[in-house]
Amino acid sequence: xxxxxxxxxxxxxxxxxxxxxxxxxxxxxxxxxxxxxxxxxxxxxxxxxxxxxxxxxxxxxxxxxxxxxxxxxxxxxxxxxxxxxxxxxxxxxxxxxxxxxxxxxxxxxxxxxxxxxxxxxxxxxxxxxxxxxxxxxxxxxxxxxxxxxxxxxxxxxxxxxxxxxxxxxxxxxxxxxxxxxxxxxxxxxxxxxxxxxxxxxxxxxxxxxxxxxxxxxxxxxxxxxxxxxxxxxxxxxxxxxxxxxxxxxxxxxxxxxxxxxxxxxxxxxxxxxxxxxxxxxxxxxxxxxxxxxxxxxxxxxxxxxxxxxxxxxxxxxxxxxxxxxxxxxxxxxxxxxxxxxxxxxxxxxx
Amino acid sequence: xxxxxxxxxxxxxxxxxxxxxxxxxxxxxxxxxxxxxxxxxxxxxxxxxxxxxxxxxxxxxxxxxxxxxxxxxxxxxxxxxxxxxxxxxxxxxxxxxxxxxxxxxxxxxxxxxxxxxxxxxxxxxxxxxxxxxxxxxxxxxxxxxxxxxxxxxxxxxxxxxxxxxxxxxxxxxxxxxxxxxxxxxxxxxxxxxxxxxxxxxxxxxxxxxxxxxxxxxxxxxxxxxxxxxxxxxxxxxxxxxxxxxxxxxxxxxxxxxxxxxxxxxxxxxxxxxxxxxxxxxxxxxxxxxxxx
Numbered sequence: 001x002x003x004x005x006x007x008x009x010x011x012x013x014x015x016x017x018x019x020x021x022x023x024x025x026x027x028x029x030x031x032x033x034x035x036x037x038x039x040x041x042x043x044x045x046x047x048x049x050x051x052x053x054x055x056x057x058x059x060x061x062x063x064x065x066x067x068x069x070x071x072x073x074x075x076x077x078x079x080x081x082x083x084x085x086x087x088x089x090x091x092x093x094x095x096x097x098x099x100x101x102x103x104x105x106x107x108x109x110x111x112x113x114x115x116x117x118x119x120x121x122x123x124x125x126x127x128x129x130x131x132x133x134x135x136x137x138x139x140x141x142x143x144x145x146x147x148x149x150x151x152x153x154x155x156x157x158x159x160x161x162x163x164x165x166x167x168x169x170x171x172x173x174x175x176x177x178x179x180x181x182x183x184x185x186x187x188x189x190x191x192x193x194x195x196x197x198x199x200x201x202x203x204x205x206x207x208x209x210x211x212x213x214x215x216x217x218x219x220x221x222x223x224x225x226x227x228x229x230x231x232x233x234x235x236x237x238x239x240x241x242x243x244x245x246x247x248x249x250x251x252x253x254x255x256x257x258x259x260x261x262x263x264x265x266x267x268x269x270x271x272x273x274x275x276x277x278x279x280x281x282x283x284x285x286x287x288x289x290x291x292x293x294x295x296x297x298x299x300x301x302x303x304x305x306x307x308x309x310x311x312x313x314x315x316x317x318x319x320x321x322x323x324x325x326x327x328x329x330x331x332x333x334x335x336x337x338x339x340x341x342x343x344x345x346x347x348x349x350x
Numbered sequence: 351x352x353x354x355x356x357x358x359x360x361x362x363x364x365x366x367x368x369x370x371x372x373x374x375x376x377x378x379x380x381x382x383x384x385x386x387x388x389x390x391x392x393x394x395x396x397x398x399x400x401x402x403x404x405x406x407x408x409x410x411x412x413x414x415x416x417x418x419x420x421x422x423x424x425x426x427x428x429x430x431x432x433x434x435x436x437x438x439x440x441x442x443x444x445x446x447x448x449x450x451x452x453x454x455x456x457x458x459x460x461x462x463x464x465x466x467x468x469x470x471x472x473x474x475x476x477x478x479x480x481x482x483x484x485x486x487x488x489x490x491x492x493x494x495x496x497x498x499x500x501x502x503x504x505x506x507x508x509x510x511x512x513x514x515x516x517x518x519x520x521x522x523x524x525x526x527x528x529x530x531x532x533x534x535x536x537x538x539x540x541x542x543x544x545x546x547x548x549x550x551x552x553x554x555x556x557x558x559x560x561x562x563x564x565x566x567x568x569x570x571x572x573x574x575x576x577x578x579x580x581x582x583x584x585x586x587x588x589x590x591x592x593x594x595x596x597x598x599x600x601x602x603x604x605x606x607x608x609x610x611x612x613x614x615x616x617x618x619x620x621x622x623x624x625x626x627x628x629x630x631x632x633x634x635x636x637x638x639x640x641x642x
Contacts, residue, residue, distance in 0.1 A: 023459035030452050031445070128445035131496075133410060134437035137460060138429040346410045 020137065024145030025153060032149070035111040040158040043107040044165035047100050051169060055176050090193050094306040097166045097197075104165065105275045108158040112150050112212075112273045116219035117230045119146040120342055129346060139342040143220060147335060150216050151209035155275065159205060163198050170194075193306075200310045207318060208275050214327045215272030217334025224341035238266045268327055269334075278318045279309070361386050361507050361539045362407055366415035369402050369563075376402040378563035379415065386506070387536040389553055392543045393629070394560035395637055400543045403560070404511050407541070408437055420506060433463060436505040438496050440512040444484045450495060451480035457499050469502035472532070490521035497525060501533045508533070510542040514549075522549055529553075551629040559636055566636050578632055580625040581608050581618050591621050598635035609635045 029036060081089070120143070123129040132142065174184040222234040242265075245251050246258050271277060318324060362384040369377040376399045384390050394400045405411040409424030409431060417424060422431045444453070450473070458466045476494045484492055493513065500508065508529075514522040530553055534540060544550060557574055559567035569577065583591045583606050592599070594617070596608035609627055610618060618624055627635075 020460050023456055026459075027452075027456055030449070031447050123445065126446065127439070127443045130410075130437070130439045130443045131445065134408070134432060134435075134439075135457065135460060136429050136432040136462075344412070346405075
């Protein structure tokens with residue numbers, strides 16, 4: 001039995017782990033190009049289309065009623081504005097742009113939610129998992145690539161689409177103003193607050209990613225564990241547990257309000273991937289502050305609403321908050337459990 | 351890779367390999383060795399434990415007993431193992447969204463033993479185009495793609511689980527021809543399960559029959575030829591033939607054909623014309639009563 005292969009040295013060149021991860025991420029992008037790349041662009045495109053349509057309707061209505069809104073010399077108006085008024089205008093503009101961004105963020109939430117639910121389930125259902133498992137890739141690398149794709153890659157594409165949409169919006173408004181003989185440059189294109197806002201949005205990607213880890217871990221665990229219907233597992237289990245806790249008033253025995261469970265467990269494992277979900281953690285009651293509630297410990301700047309909600313101090317508060325890091329630890333535990341199931345559950349039937 | 355695997359003579363070595371699914375026993379204390387440079391057919395009826403054995407070898411399932419593949423433990427050293435083991439499970443396990451070019455790029459990116467040039471050369475012989483997606487391909491073309499990827503990997507063990515299921519005869523012939531002509535050499539080992547026994551029996555060097563989780567036959571084709579013989583017996587000698595306890599008896603053109611296990615060939619020659627039994631006939635004879 002001394003076949004030649006017995007003496008052939010089994011040389012093995014270890015592939016560079018970073019390179020493997022990059023290929024795995026590329027793989028996720030190939031499979032989910034529609035969700036990661038096109039979905040936020042389309043959401044932004046729809047917003048732009050609505051904006052464009054309303055401009056056309058406004059124009060048509062004005063023409064039909066013979067209203068001439070041209071020759072309104074905004075140059076002179078803006079020249080006559082006090083610095084406070086200019087700042088208020090800019091603040092409103094930034095808030096408006098952020099409001100327009102909600103459809104992209106909502107799209108990102110749904111894309112990432114269902115991406116995570118299917119990430120370790122769909123390939124088991126169609127048995128293509130057997131192909132992936134026939135390659136020298138560890139289950140650890142596979143699951144980590146899905147975490148990174150969900151919490152960093154997908155949000156990065158969404159933020160890029162969002163900034164592109166902001167720029168297109170500003171150009172459209174400028175053109176519209178220009179048609180009416182108004183020079184938009186001094187008011188609309190006040191670069192400092194805009195660029196600060198965009199830089200913050202990019203910097204928030206890793207903060208959101210840390211905040212999203214419990215949700216990513218839980219959804220991946222359900223995806224790796226479920227033999228069918230991962231969505232039901234992911235949603236029904238925490239909701240049913242909440243109902244049981246509510247009926248039995250178990251938590252109240254330990255003087256924990258039942259809202260605590262819904263906010264800190266269900267909220268964190270299902271809605272942690274909502275962009276900016278950590279808002280209201282560092283500063284007590286920030287979100288109430290935005291809606292005009294009283295008790296707040298952050299000073300909202302009415303001249304720069306967006307940048308004050310997303311203030312650097314506030315971002316650092318969130319990074320330093322114990323809530324965030326407990327979530328990171330819980331998320332890591334859930335990811336480890338997902339890897340364990342990925343190792344053992346190969347097909348949905350077995 | 352450690353030295354142990356480099357000096358191992360057996361590509362696969364199983365001792366007391368057992369797998370239970372609840373109360374059902376899929377593999378029942380199975381022992382076998384697979385040497386390098388062999389093409390081993392693992393043949394058995396549905397539910398006999400073939401796929402379970404392959405899954406154990408590939409580290410895709412838990413099991414009891416000892417199993418070493420290339421000197422590695424498939425349970426704990428899967429990632430290392432898969433650098434040297436390739437696997438084609440029955441058709442259509444390639445993900446439907448994957449493009450041909452992406453498949454080649456990906457495997458080239460993560461597999462240290464993959465040769466892109468070889469793969470392109472294999473693909474050039476097919477009608478596959480880089481931009482095609484798996485979902486646009488016929489079953490036969492999917493297998494061509496998978497085979498091109500696998501043959502471009504310098505692996506030591508290739509595991510095939512019903513690789514040609516659902517393919518027409520042209521693709522099936524081409525599949526095994528490519529494997530023999532362009533892939534197999536004395537440094538490689540192929541382990542294949544299939545129900546289309548007739549198509550692979552001439553390429554096998556070893557045969558393992560498995561039934562109800564146990565190995566019924568485990569021998570090289572040469573040993574099979576010595577051990578089993580088929581005799582075409584004239585009517586007047588039928589009783590004499592039956593006295594030798596044949597494995598099987600069937601009638602053909604008014605004569606009886608008997609299959610014997612381990613009866614000396616000189617003795618059988620007196621009964622009538624001797625033949626080497628086909629694997630299919632041997633299979634049918636040894637598996638009698640499986641579904642009864």
